[in-house]
Amino acid sequence: AAVTAAAASPLRTATLTLRETRADRTTREARALGIRERISTFTTEMGPSSSNRIHNVHLMAEYIDGTILKPGEKFSFNDSVGPRTEERGFREGQMIIGSLLLPAIGGGVCQTATTLFNNAFDLGLPVERRYNHSFYISHYPLGRDATVSWGGPDLVFRNDLRSGILIKTSYSDATLTFSFYGTKPNRRVVASTGPKVNWRTPQTTYALDPYAPRGSVRTVAGTNQPGFDVTVTRKVYERGKLKRKDSFTSAYIAVGPTAIYGPGRSIPGPYFVLPRV
Known part of the structure; x- marks a missing residue:
């Protein structure tokens, strides 16, 4: 306000009160982190996405952008992004709930988590x-x-490098990219994807909608997509020696029709509960 008033005055001078603010870290501490070069990057495509979904992905990327992990520190997606609410700027998109794709605030969260996971995986x-x-x-x-979901599944990885890691993001309406910066480690990552096994044919799944009319039943057609299990194995070599071997097994359900029951009616099998949307 003082500057604006001074710009309109004949003397064009203003008196300002300055306040000294302590930096998060000193120059020496920043240099000691060893953040010198890009050491990992991964990009995913938005695909067919609504403007709300794209907005949510961009917003989550902004919350994560600039995160620094010191050696030994952990990254938690939920801790970093926080709750996905309208008050924090998130919009209604779509989320996977059981076998259904339903409207929900914060849709697009899983693309952000998937992009980050692959950065950590490749590094x-x-x-x-x-x-x-x-x-x-x-x-x-x-x-x-x-x-990931707030109050539920999370993505957590740890910086086991000797240098710090700076997470930076870039995005457009078509792609999302996360890049990790630090000191390039003397390591090599070898990944292999096993065959799809334990195939499951689509069958009717059941859901309880607490807000549906009492005693009602409605059926939502599925994509008739089979389910299966698959395991990705990762070997991390450091200075030519095997440092770590781990496996990630994913079990995907078959997607057939979903019968959605209202309260007060017996459900003939295992079911999941729909949130209020």
């Missing part, structure tokens, strides 16, 4: 928590997707 970082989607989504690498 050979220890992944402490990762969950696959309930059914297979073909535009993500097979067996290398990641789903």
Whole structure:
């Protein structure tokens, strides 16, 4: 306000009160992190997406952008992004709930998590928590997707490098990219994807809608997509020696029709509960 008033005055001078703010870290501390070069990057495509979904992906990327992990520190997706609510700027998109794709605030969260997971995977970082989607989504690498939800599944990985890691993001309406910066480790990551096994044919699944009319039943057609299991194995070599071997097994359900029951009616099999949407 003082500057604006001064710009309109004949003297064009203003008196400002300055306040000293302490930096998060000193120059020496920043240099000690060893953040010198890009060491990992991964891009996913938006595919057919609504403007709301694209907005949510961009917003989550902004929450994560600039995150620094010191050696030994963990990254938690839910801790970093926080709750996906309208008050925090998120819009209604679509989320996978059981065998259904339903309207929900914060739709697009799993693309953001999947992109981050693949960065950590390719860099050979220890992944402490990762969950696959309930059914297979073909535009993500097979067996290398990641789903998260507030108060539920999370994506957690740890920086086991000698340097810090800076997470930076770039995005457009068509793609999302996360890049990790640090000091390039002397390591090599070899990944192999096993065959699809334990095939499951689509069958009717059941859901309870607590907000549907009492005693009602309605059926939603599915994609008739088979289910299966797949395991991705990762070997991390450091200085030519095997440092770690781990496996990520994903079990994808078959997607047939879903029978949605209202309260007060017996459901003839295992079921999941629909949220209020």
